[in-house]
Amino acid sequence: LAPLGAALIASISADTAAAFAEAAAIVSEAEPDLLEVNISCPNVASECGEPFAASAAAAAEVTRRVRAATRIPVIVKLAPNVPSVSAIARAVEEAGADAICAVNTMPGMLIDAEAAAPVLANRTGGISGPALKPIALRCVAEIAQAVRIPVIGTGGVSTGIDCVEMLMAGACCVGVGSAVAVRGADALGLIL
Numbered sequence: 001l002a003p004l005g006a007a008l009i010a011s012i013s014a015d016t017a018a019a020f021a022e023a024a025a026i027v028s029e030a031e032p033d034l035l036e037v038n039i040s041c042p043n044v045a046s047e048c049g050e051p052f053a054a055s056a057a058a059a060a061e062v063t064r065r066v067r068a069a070t071r072i073p074v075i076v077k078l079a080p081n082v083p084s085v086s087a088i089a090r091a092v093e094e095a096g097a098d099a100i101c102a103v104n105t106m107p108g109m110l111i112d113a114e115a116a117a118p119v120l121a122n123r124t125g126g127i128s129g130p131a132l133k134p135i136a137l138r139c140v141a142e143i144a145q146a147v148r149i150p151v152i153g154t155g156g157v158s159t160g161i162d163c164v165e166m167l168m169a170g171a172c173c174v175g176v177g178s179a180v181a182v183r184g185a186d187a188l189g190l191i192l
Contacts, residue, residue: 007033009075012066017052021065028070035072037062037097040079040104040126053079053104056091067096075152077101078143080135086146099150101175102139106132129178132156137169144170158182160191 010032105126110119133156153171
């Protein structure tokens with residue numbers, strides 16, 4: 001990607017704070033430009049299996065451990081379905097995050113009526129796309145007002161207007177995922 005002028009962002013996920021630090025150290029050996037820490041996965045070390053992103057203390061602990069394990073700039077990816085996304089954003093900023101990605105998917109369910117079965121193998125899972133955009137915009141706006149570090153806006157961006165709205169909400173840059181999954185790599189050119 002370097003000859004293209006594109007940054008390589010490596011994304012990690014783990015089931016304990018210590019495992020996040022270990023993953024960060026290992027992935028950092030590949031020298032990505034940025035390291036995204038996806039804290040929305042279930043915390044299996046906890047009795048309730050709560051994602052690290054659901055608690056400011058847990059989110060900060062993961063961020064502190066990852067920050068100590070790498071010199072690569074750290075982006076912490078937050079969840080939208082929490083009581084106070086701004087409080088969690090402030091906690092990860094104080095713990096050493098260099099940027100925040102807002103936001104991950106929302107838990108949901110899709111059913112294929114013709115097949116009379118859930119679309120996702122686990123019945124429920126992370127849902128994104130256009131339905132997530134209003135939630136993502138709210139989160140981006142709240143986080144951007146709460147922290148001084150950059151915010152990357154993600155969630156439901158499929159048009160140029162969506163991109164502009166994310167920037168107006170306070171994002172410094174915008175991530176696109178579902179649109180590429182649905183329309184292919186050409187979606188990026190259509191968004192710009």
